[in-house]
Amino acid sequence: MNVLYITANPKNVDDSYSLRLGEHFLNEYRRLRPHDKIEHVDLFSVDLPPLDKDMLSLWDKHSDIEETHTNPFVEQFIQADRYILVTPLWNMHAPSQVKAYIDQLIVPGKTFQFTETSVEGMLSGKKMIHIQSRGGIYSEGKLKGLESANSYIQTIFSLIGVTDYEHVFIEGTSTYPDEAEDRLKEAKESAKQVAQRFSQDQS
Numbered sequence: 001m002n003v004l005y006i007t008a009n010p011k012n013v014d015d016s017y018s019l020r021l022g023e024h025f026l027n028e029y030r031r032l033r034p035h036d037k038i039e040h041v042d043l044f045s046v047d048l049p050p051l052d053k054d055m056l057s058l059w060d061k062h063s064d065i066e067e068t069h070t071n072p073f074v075e076q077f078i079q080a081d082r083y084i085l086v087t088p089l090w091n092m093h094a095p096s097q098v099k100a101y102i103d104q105l106i107v108p109g110k111t112f113q114f115t116e117t118s119v120e121g122m123l124s125g126k127k128m129i130h131i132q133s134r135g136g137i138y139s140e141g142k143l144k145g146l147e148s149a150n151s152y153i154q155t156i157f158s159l160i161g162v163t164d165y166e167h168v169f170i171e172g173t174s175t176y177p178d179e180a181e182d183r184l185k186e187a188k189e190s191a192k193q194v195a196q197r198f199s200q201d202q203s
């Protein structure tokens, strides 16, 4: 298996709940599948170009794509079997680098194709886990349902065929800083269980 470990946080690991949780998950995964190849994509240390005119013209042409564009990010993504995406919640979303990365991955003729009436994902048999840290509480209370980063990420990856998706999060790191370490401990427990499922060959 080829695994992409994709992180979107400029902090040092020790200063970041999402990266600490991400590393915990990765170590657990490595323990379960010691022979898999793991590549790290640090979205804060790569150059993510904006969509250019040529790329946009592919979208205009719709079903008439004769020659498709490519880029190193989408090629690397297609080659991988498993994705671990680690993000903090910033201003109610993932860092903008995540969106810029996704713009490199959603390529007509590479990861999805247009059909008569809609679009169809071209990837299959892949799995993704999204590991997220957020300062507030969104799983219950007055902010319940208002967090859109995770639902966006799940939706956009399902569009290209990555439908086997799980989410592990720590929340309340800003609202309840004194509880954050305990919350991280709990999240690590969930991550351990998700790693079991994630490491299996079949979903």
Ligand SMILES: Cc1cc2nc3c(=O)[nH]c(=O)nc-3n(C[C@H](O)[C@H](O)[C@H](O)COP(=O)(O)O)c2cc1C
Binding pocket: 009, 011, 015, 016, 017, 018, 019, 087, 088, 089, 090, 091, 092, 093, 133, 134, 135, 136, 137, 173, 174
């Ligand atoms: C630029 C910035 C924006 C943030 N925006 C939000 C937000 O909209 N909602 C929220 O609940 N927490 C927000 N936070 C708090 C972070 O989600 C929280 O600190 C989280 O633990 C960050 O992950 P990390 O510890 O891995 O860096 C924000 C933090 C920063 C630095």
